Amino acid sequence: METPADYLQQIPHAAAVGMTVVRHDEVTCIARVPYAEHLVGDPDTGVLHGGVLTALLDNTCGMAVRAPGHEPGSVAMATLDLRIDYMDSAEPYRDIYAEAVCYKRTRNIAFVRATAYQDTAEDPIATCVASFMMNTPNEPRK
């Protein structure tokens, strides 16, 4: 069986951003993006672009929906909606973390909230709520 970390390496964009799993259990997932020059959004300050947070939050929320132990291919899903509030700029040259909790799964939809931070989840740089459509097609399109 694949571990979640292996699973992230199979997602080209997650790998390109450098995303890794820190912790993953039944309802919670914590993932990390290391600071990198190619992710900078403001060349004057070196602050990471908001889009990096979007990718990290989206992916971490998705993993929280899919509890560990499920083969990635077995539960296909698609992001329906993602709303992010940016509380503070990320400090440059430091890694960012996201912690997502899937607080409700129904047959069709899963609901997730997440926090992005650098020190602790109590001091967030962004928070987000997302919903995912479950059991979407996962076969190559014609």
Added chain:
Amino acid sequence: MRVLQELRAAGRGQDMQAVVEMIPYARFLGIQVDQKGNEITTIMPFKQALVGNVNLPALHGGVIGAFLEMTAVIQLLFDTSCERLPKTIDVSIDYLRSGRPQPTFGRAIVTRHGRRVANVRSEIWQEERSKPIGLSHGHFLLTPI
């Protein structure tokens, strides 16, 4: 941002291609700007590093969100010729269709431009403009905190 001030001083305050070339993350995503008169279309050619689902394949949700946000900021910079990057306060994204391994295009409209905050709607599509793959609505802070 220094580049915004320099471009403005050189009378190129509305050269948005020059702006995206200065942003490392925009270069990483491969974002380009097509500027015809006062109309701005952002373009994101497909590449493997943008994929989030290899089975379909489909663009990563984060890439779609980032492209929507970038489209909004570029339109805002073009409309205002401001000297600093607007700061995203919040953004709400609707994912309408999965993004195929094709080029993606974006347009944004500044729905309200206040003294401190601007509201911007963005739309991105691939083959057909009438079939957007993602929509967003965001608030952006224009003044330093």
